[in-house]
Amino acid sequence: MKWPFHVPLIKNYKHMKRVILGASLILFAGTGIAQDVFIKPGTTVSISSGTPLAVGSGLTNDGTLINNGSILIGGQWVNNGTYTPGTGAITFNSTAPVQIINHNAQAFNTLTISGGGVKQFLADITINDELILTSGVLESSNNAKINFGTTAAFSGGSDASHIKGTVQRSGQGNLIYPVGNGTNYLPVELVNAGTGTTASFTLHEISNETLTRNNSLSAISDKRYWQLGLQNGNLSQSRVRLPANGEGFADLANVVVAGSSSALGPYSGLGSSDFTGTPASGSVLSDLAPTVVFYALAAVNNDNSITVYNAVSVFEDGKNDYFGIQNIEQYPNNTVNIFNRWGSRVFEMKGYDNTNRGKRFNGLSSAGNTLPSGTYFYTINLGDGSETITGYLHLK
Numbered sequence: 001m002k003w004p005f006h007v008p009l010i011k012n013y014k015h016m017k018r019v020i021l022g023a024s025l026i027l028f029a030g031t032g033i034a035q036d037v038f039i040k041p042g043t044t045v046s047i048s049s050g051t052p053l054a055v056g057s058g059l060t061n062d063g064t065l066i067n068n069g070s071i072l073i074g075g076q077w078v079n080n081g082t083y084t085p086g087t088g089a090i091t092f093n094s095t096a097p098v099q100i101i102n103h104n105a106q107a108f109n110t111l112t113i114s115g116g117g118v119k120q121f122l123a124d125i126t127i128n129d130e131l132i133l134t135s136g137v138l139e140s141s142n143n144a145k146i147n148f149g150t151t152a153a154f155s156g157g158s159d160a161s162h163i164k165g166t167v168q169r170s171g172q173g174n175l176i177y178p179v180g181n182g183t184n185y186l187p188v189e190l191v192n193a194g195t196g197t198t199a200s201f202t203l204h205e206i207s208n209e210t211l212t213r214n215n216s217l218s219a220i221s222d223k224r225y226w227q228l229g230l231q232n233g234n235l236s237q238s239r240v241r242l243p244a245n246g247e248g249f250a251d252l253a254n255v256v257v258a259g260s261s262s263a264l265g266p267y268s269g270l271g272s273s274d275f276t277g278t279p280a281s282g283s284v285l286s287d288l289a290p291t292v293v294f295y296a297l298a299a300v301n302n303d304n305s306i307t308v309y310n311a312v313s314v315f316e317d318g319k320n321d322y323f324g325i326q327n328i329e330q331y332p333n334n335t336v337n338i339f340n341r342w343g344s345r346v347f348e349m350k351g352y353d354n355t356n357r358g359k360r361f362n363g364l365s366s367a368g369n370t371l372p373s374g375t376y377f378y379t380i381n382l383g384d385g386s387e388t389i390t391g392y393l394h395l396k
Contacts, residue, residue, distance in 0.1 A: 039063040039081065047071065047088060067109075074115075076100035085109040085128060092119050092136070099136075101125070107149075113138055113161055118182075121165075127152045133161035137182050140165025145200065154178055159185045168200035168231070177201045181224070188226055189241040191285065197233030201226050204263070211296055212265035214355045216329045217258060218301040220267055223247055225296040227263070239273065240290040241283050242297055249279045249299060257286035258298040266355045268329060269300055304330050306380065310393040314363040314370070323361040323393060325380065328352050333383025336361070338376050338393070346371060352380075363395055371395060 035057040039045050043063035047053055051069035058075035065081070067088030074094050079102060089110035092099055098118045107126040113119055114134040121138060126147045133156030138146065145166035148154070154176075162180035169175045175190045179201060188201045205224050213220045223246060242257055249255050252275040258267035271287025284297060309324035328334055338347035338361060346365045353359040365371055373396045380389040 036060075036075075039065060041081070049087065073099075076102070078102050079104045079106065082106070094119075116160070121146075127154075130154065131178075133157050133163075133178060135161050137161065137180070138163045138165070139182060157185055157187060159183065162187075164203075166200050166202040166229075168198065168229075170198040170232075172197055175199070179203045181205050184245055186224070186243045186245060188243070189283075189285075190235070190290070191239040191241060193238050194234050194236075197235070197238075198231040199233065199235070200229040200231070202229070209264055211267060213258065213267045213298060214329050214353075215327050216269045216301055217256075217267065217298040218303075220258060220265070220298040221247055221296045225263065225294050228290055228293055228295065235291065236289050238289055239286045240270075240295060241285040242295060244275075244277070244279050244282045244284060244297060247279065247297055249297070252277070252279055252282050252284060254299050254302070255279075255284050255297055256300050257284055258296050259286075259288075259290065259292040260294045260296075261292045263294050265294075267294075267296055267298060268355070269298060270295075272300075301327065301330070303327065306331075306382070306389060308378075308380070308389070308391060308393075310378075310391060312361065312363055312393060312395045314373075314395070321362060322354070323378075324354055325352060326354075328354060328380075331382040331384060335381045335383065337379045337381075339378070340371075340376055341374065343377075346376070 037055050037059045039061045041062045046066040047069035049068045054072045056074045059073050060078040061081045063081045066084040066086055068086040069088050071090045073092055083106050085107050090108055091112040091114060092101060093115040095115045096117055098120055101119055101121040103123055103125050105124045107128050109129045111127060112132040113136045116135045118139045119136050120141050121144050122141050123144050124147060126149060128149050129152055131154040145168055146163050147168045150170045157178040162178050162185045164180060164182045167177045167179055172193050172195045175193050177188045179188060180186045181203060186203060190199060203224060203226055206222055211220045240257060244252060256269045256272045259270050260267040272284050273287040274285040276282050304327055307326040311320045312323050313320040332351055334352050335350045336352040337345055339345050347361050348366055349359055351359060363371055376393050376395060378391055378393055
């Protein structure tokens, strides 16, 4: 029999439990059905345009598989060799609780997820054209991620079908990340991404952690936070939209996107330029650009009144370690001055911030010198046109 072998041989696989392909093949003009397929090393199997191949159990590729048709896999996919996506499509449609996808960090053109359950992927997957999320959760193992090419898109996305793991997208404009926690669909949107942007989002569900916040926020999520990874591009003109599903906020009008450079905070508000839907199924769009790494939803502190805590200790024992001014972060154009009893200015800070060690007073002068104990005089200009706040503080 001369190579290539004709597909009628493949049609007979529906009567067989295991097929071992040890010679190069071109499959065309029909439907191949098999339970287990093994492509041996050194073997090239090419599926021609219009040809579907259904594998009921598992497919192991130790050779080369060129797909210009369509493949349906009902069991595990182990790609130890080379998968060339061609113009083809592949569907993982197992109805089992877990279906293993080990694609060996290669690309799919069109990938469809169906059948329900968990589709556990063990290595990075690149989507060239489209990811179709119908039924089933793509769940990351080994920190693997789903990477969308510049022109790639996705359809679907729901509680029943989403990505539980890191999603990376490249492109510009509004980029949606179809992530979730395995039970709930919690998509993130990067709005107005600039040319050449490549960025990823990872959802982190809170377990035994507690997020901290500054005084501009009255409450912060105890459910989840998101991690942004910027590989390329500039997000200075962008905004980030976070889902509010399951967060427990009573009114989205009082909810903002908050950001932090550390996973557990402290988080500060990035504002809200828009919100849609209800607290149970809505989302909130930040007012400021996403320039830090971690993001969560938080309730804004509507009490803008300034409270001054005028006792400062230099012992660093966790009690009055710095000059505390409650809600000062809500006035970013503020200026704080401190004078000694002779009227000489010993400390000046524009943009005073309780949460930033470098922008608050802890007994050191602006020159970095330790100040003697005693009574000092302060002025607080909020930078909003209101009257300057004055008073005394005690340093000991």
